[in-house]
Amino acid sequence: MTANEKNANGEHTGQVVVITGGASGLGARFAELFAKRGAHIVIGDIAEEAAHKLSASLGGTSIKCDVTKSNDVDALAQHAVSHFGKIDVFINNAGIAPIPNEERFATAVANQMLRLESNVAATTPLNVITDMTDDEWDHMLKVHLYGTFYGCRAAARYMTPQRSGSIINISSVLGLRPTALAPHYSTAKAAIIALTKSQSQELAPLGVRVNAVCPGYIDTPLLAPMNELMKVAIVSQIGVGRLGTDDEIAEMVSFIASRKASYCTGEIFSVTGGYSG
Numbered sequence: 001m002t003a004n005e006k007n008a009n010g011e012h013t014g015q016v017v018v019i020t021g022g023a024s025g026l027g028a029r030f031a032e033l034f035a036k037r038g039a040h041i042v043i044g045d046i047a048e049e050a051a052h053k054l055s056a057s058l059g060g061t062s063i064k065c066d067v068t069k070s071n072d073v074d075a076l077a078q079h080a081v082s083h084f085g086k087i088d089v090f091i092n093n094a095g096i097a098p099i100p101n102e103e104r105f106a107t108a109v110a111n112q113m114l115r116l117e118s119n120v121a122a123t124t125p126l127n128v129i130t131d132m133t134d135d136e137w138d139h140m141l142k143v144h145l146y147g148t149f150y151g152c153r154a155a156a157r158y159m160t161p162q163r164s165g166s167i168i169n170i171s172s173v174l175g176l177r178p179t180a181l182a183p184h185y186s187t188a189k190a191a192i193i194a195l196t197k198s199q200s201q202e203l204a205p206l207g208v209r210v211n212a213v214c215p216g217y218i219d220t221p222l223l224a225p226m227n228e229l230m231k232v233a234i235v236s237q238i239g240v241g242r243l244g245t246d247d248e249i250a251e252m253v254s255f256i257a258s259r260k261a262s263y264c265t266g267e268i269f270s271v272t273g274g275y276s277g
């Protein structure tokens, strides 16, 4: 155990922490870290079994929750309150990856080489927007933006009367630096930043803080569909020369949820290892 971890143990004692998408990757790591530091964990995920297994191992609870359905998200908040009496931290984390397209990625890399040769005229159209279906667009926005809105609203309904709470929205570096290869994901993540800032203004006087975290590229199952070439190309744009770890994001989320961050609201915290893509 590092000195930091030792000092932080107990940091979240008694807090009730709700995590959407907590069955895997970042959300699962948040659950483990907050539990280790004394919190009661409530997970909502479409992966019902994995969520149950993890939450039970941490002494917490879980419920099947599809964040694209507002009723499910309301039920998740209600579940937390009926189990533990309150909600202190609500982490809107559930997410899906844009489906990587190897051919298109190779075209983008080839186009970049042509750009370096000042030969923009010879680049090949990527056709990302023109090929995108209504369903692809809708589903990406539903999971990320609508899911986050439903979570923010459900959390605020409990936090406002108690005059305390911390809502943490997991955006992405692509919300700050949109990529042509994933306009739906980039747009959803950018909108989450606007929602965070907007809601923080309404809730700050009521004792509720709302912040967002923008992870860079983090080694979780979300990146599994990427091939090695894609990962190498991405890592070449990361200052520290590697993907991030789930711990590196969890520590930031833990800080934001703690008393140490009492003056932080409406803030956007990037954790990208110096990504410059």
Ligand SMILES: NC(=O)c1ccc[n+]([C@@H]2O[C@H](COP(=O)([O-])OP(=O)(O)OC[C@H]3O[C@@H](n4cnc5c(N)ncnc54)[C@H](O)[C@@H]3O)[C@@H](O)[C@H]2O)c1
Residues within 6 Å of the ligand: 020, 021, 022, 023, 024, 025, 026, 027, 044, 045, 046, 047, 065, 066, 067, 068, 093, 094, 095, 096, 143, 170, 171, 172, 173, 214, 215, 216, 217, 218, 219, 220, 221, 222, 223
């Ligand atoms: N891994 C990265 O590089 C990275 C970078 C930036 C942002 N993020 C964001 O971090 C968050 C977590 O991603 P991760 O890397 O841990 O991915 P992950 O695939 O490991 O975990 C995502 C979790 O969300 C759940 N989920 C998916 N759709 C859902 C829905 N409709 N309702 C409820 N749960 C649902 C999944 O079942 C899974 O448990 C996402 O919002 C993602 O966009 C990840």
